[in-house]
Amino acid sequence: MSSTKKLRACLLCSFVASPAEFRKQGCPNCEDKLEMKGDQDRVMTCTTAQFDGVIAMINPDESWVAKWQRNDKHVPGVYAVRVTGQLPDDIAEDLEGRGISATSRENDD
Secondary structure, three states: OOOOOEEEOOOOOOOOOOOHHHHOOOOOOOHHHHOOOOHHHHHHHHHHHHEEEEEEEEEEHHHHHHHHOOOOOOOOOOEEEEEEOOOOHHHHHHHHHOOOOOOOOOOOO
16 A cells, blocks of 8 residues: 555545545445545545544444444445544535535544
8 A cells, every 4th residue: 555645534434545546436435425436626625634543444344443433334444543624514514405414523532
């Protein structure tokens, strides 16, 4: 894997990938909500390069760490322990309007 400085974390679920991976595939957990696939500006808006630590989860539904991180309903993969940043207000308001919680993961402890 390349340097973590080149990786970004989804601001909604904390999934970690390169900007190119987010642009090519979107977020495997949030694509239906954030629609990053094929949109570089959206990738840069809905992800952050500022995150602390990573956790690789193979069986999130069976992992106490995944439950603790609130990722037990997500796909297997690499997740940030803590992210810094928030979704822009217009995106958060759009999600809330569709009944989707856009709670920031920024202050998770």
